[in-house]
Amino acid sequence: MHVPDGFLDAPTSLATAGVAAAGIAIALRGARREVDDRIAPLAGLVATFVFATQMLNFPVAGGTSGHLMGGALAAVLVGPYTGLLCMTVVLVVQALLFADGGITAIGGLASVAASAATFVVLYSLGGVAPIPFDTLLTAMLGVHALIAVGEAVVTVAAMSAVLATRPDIVPQHLRPRLAGAL
Amino acid sequence: MRVFIILALAVAIGLATAVSPFASSSPDGLERVANDQSFIEDGRLAGVQEDSPVPDYAFPGVADERVATGLAGFTGTLIVFGLASGAAGLARKRPIPR
Numbered sequence: 001m002h003v004p005d006g007f008l009d010a011p012t013s014l015a016t017a018g019v020a021a022a023g024i025a026i027a028l029r030g031a032r033r034e035v036d037d038r039i040a041p042l043a044g045l046v047a048t049f050v051f052a053t054q055m056l057n058f059p060v061a062g063g064t065s066g067h068l069m070g071g072a073l074a075a076v077l078v079g080p081y082t083g084l085l086c087m088t089v090v091l092v093v094q095a096l097l098f099a100d101g102g103i104t105a106i107g108g109l110a111s112v113a114a115s116a117a118t119f120v121v122l123y124s125l126g127g128v129a130p131i132p133f134d135t136l137l138t139a140m141l142g143v144h145a146l147i148a149v150g151e152a153v154v155t156v157a158a159m160s161a162v163l164a165t166r167p168d169i170v171p172q173h174l175r176p177r178l179a180g181a182l
Numbered sequence: 183m184r185v186f187i188i189l190a191l192a193v194a195i196g197l198a199t200a201v202s203p204f205a206s207s208s209p210d211g212l213e214r215v216a217n218d219q220s221f222i223e224d225g226r227l228a229g230v231q232e233d234s235p236v237p238d239y240a241f242p243g244v245a246d247e248r249v250a251t252g253l254a255g256f257t258g259t260l261i262v263f264g265l266a267s268g269a270a271g272l273a274r275k276r277p278i279p280r
Contacts, residue, residue: 004225044267
């Protein structure tokens with residue numbers, strides 16, 4: 001479940017929409033500088049993988065599940081600007097095609113823990129129900145810490161798979177130094 | 183590269199179509215906290231979402247829930263791939279020199 005409309009009041013929703021719009025504008029410009037022959041074919045794949053894996057909820061403690069956000073993986077593989085645009089495509093399709101996540105959630109929040117913490121801050125500013133900040137923070141960060149572990153595991157596994165099969169598509173600075181041993 | 187893209191896309195489609203119906207159906211972190219803290223009822227659909235074609239990842243007109251989920255994953259994956267690849271292609275065609 002992404003944040004639906006109705007959780008955050010109108011001024012907060014407008015503010016997040018403004019931040020999202022600015023972020024997307026910056027990312028569009030940055031992506032045109034960033035997208036090269038390595039990244040262009042990968043961007044579609046990264047967005048697709050993010051969408052597919054976001055459907056794969058895994059159980060965490062006590063009757064709760066989590067799912068990958070994928071922003072970290074996207075940023076590592078195709079760079080931050082293109083990665084943000086990939087996340088945005090996924091969120092737009094989810095919101096409009098599957099009614100998953102409100103329109104104001106389309107901002108490409110990049111990681112589980114950051115999303116959870118950001119949500120708590122936004123909720124403290126403009127949440128429609130009077131829930132104490134510390135109660136919400138504890139509840140959200142607790143469960144999302146577990147989910148973030150899952151995200152880290154999946155991200156590392158995905159990067160390992162890419163490094164093992166196609167190290168040439170990994171950004172230069174991330175490739176392990178093989179020192180001619182192979 | 184083309185082979186890699188096709189294979190990777192096949193893996194993504196496989197995950198979204200065949201694995202997603204078996205994903206955990208427990209509420210995710212946000213939904214769980216929203217239920218526990220009793221603000222889940224505040225959530226609502228935006229106007230445009232009321233007519234969404236595949237609401238909540240259940241492909242319409244399909245009785246079996248697992249098949250409906252798998253179809254939702256299949257179509258969503260293809261649509262996301264098309265849109266994102268198209269956008270990347272556009273960015274490539276109109277580069278800003280570094």
